[in-house]
Amino acid sequence: MERTLPAAARSLSKVLNPTARRFLACRRTPLRPIAACPPPHGPSHRQLHGTAIRKHASPPPKSRDRGPASTEDTQTDFGALDVLRNTTTPATAIDACMHNGFALNNQTRILGSGVLLVGGEAFRWRPWLDERRTEGTVADGAVGDDAMTGRLKNAKGLWEVHHGAWGILDLVWPKPDLLIIGTGPQVTPIAPAVRRYLNDLGIRLEIQDTRNAAAQFNLLATERGVHQVAAALIPLGWKEGR
Incomplete structure (x- = not known):
């Protein structure tokens, strides 16, 4: 029916x-x-739970004893996670940044000037010298070029050096992929003309203060090799003068 x-x-x-x-x-x-019309689900609507609700938290452990020490030989060796531990540190790595120079990993000290690290070689570097001035000391008849003072900033306050200061980068081949510039005790933006000149050589730039620039050069030169990474560092005691 x-x-x-x-x-x-x-x-x-x-x-x-x-x-x-x-x-x-x-x-x-x-x-x-x-x-x-009342809603199909009023205040008496019930929810279904798949797990039981705990009314009380689990009691704290009575003892913190975890038993005897493990004798397994499969424990994680965090020292083995250092992928560069078996890599030889370059001889031109910066061992110390001093007030008037640098100490290299090969026990060499470069005092009274900056340093230019290219292709595993270290060069004394004084970019504050004008192209028309003769490098030397007062005893040699010069005008005190051994003093770490001069001008590295242009009228706009940007870090700018003449193109002749990068002469070694014009000659070396193959050229480094990255140049780390340490502008002294603090970071100073570089002039567009300097960036354009180095970029035209096929070199990328990284600008930092000297301490961080040296630390980054040590890491990248160890990881990638001294032919891929170069550094141009100004001493920490550099003072902008006239």
Whole structure:
């Protein structure tokens, strides 16, 4: 025997909760406002949880004894994670940045000037000397070029040296991929003309203060090789003068 829709709804309402029965009764009345119909899920709506709810936290351990020390030989050796531990440090790595110069890893000291590290070689570097001045000391008849003072900033306060200071980079081949410039005790932005000149040689630049520039050169020269990374460093005791 076929059952009509109202009869099926009445049979279904007998097994539903009171809220659902009110909702079905509202739906069967077409003239009743929709706003008056109660929602299918009222305050008595229940949520199902797949896991049991813990009413109390687990008690703290009675002892901190973890048993005897492990004798396994599979423990992680964090010293083995140093991928450069078996790599030889370059002889031109900076061992110390001093007030008036630098100490290299090969026990060489360069005093009274900066240093230019290219292709595994170290060169005394005085970019503050004007091209028209003669390098030397007062005893040699010069005008005190051994003093670490001069001008490395242009009128706009940017770090700028003449192109002749980069002469070794014009001659060396293959040229380094990266040049790290240490501008002295603090970071000084370099002039666009200097960046353009070195970029035209195919060399990328990294500008830092001298201490951080030396540390970065040591790391990258050890990792990538001295032919890929070069450095141009100004001593920490450098003073901008006239």
